[in-house]
Amino acid sequence: MIYNIRDIFEYIIALVNEFATRFGLTDRQAYNYIRHHKGIYFIEENYGIIHTLDFKEAVDSVATYCRRFGGKL
Numbered sequence: 074m075i076y077n078i079r080d081i082f083e084y085i086i087a088l089v090n091e092f093a094t095r096f097g098l099t100d101r102q103a104y105n106y107i108r109h110h111k112g113i114y115f116i117e118e119n120y121g122i123i124h125t126l127d128f129k130e131a132v133d134s135v136a137t138y139c140r141r142f143g144g145k146l
Contacts (some may be wrong), residue, residue, distance in 0.1 A: 076120055084124050085116055091128040092135060096146050106146065110139035 093103035107113055115138045116123060123131050136146055 074121060080124075081117060081120050084120065085113065088116065088128065088131055088135065092132050095132050096136075106144065107135060107139060110142040110144040112139045112144075 089104045089107060090100055092098070092107060093100045096103065098106065107116075112135045115135060119134075123134060126134070136144070139146065
């Protein structure tokens with residue numbers, strides 16, 4: 074299925090905000106962390122599924138994925 078790029082971007086922004094809140098980071102720190110540990114790729118590639126999860130589950134999924142690539146959160 075093809076998704077609107079704007080919807081994906083808006084979802085990434087909302088998810089980064091939730092990630093920042095969960096881990097006590099600024100939005101910029103959270104975005105840089107997620108991007109550095111390949112989480113943005115994960116979100117984009119799995120948008121069809123991840124956007125159907127609640128934010129708690131989505132943040133958990135991104136954090137787990139980032140840990141696979143050296144993330145410590």
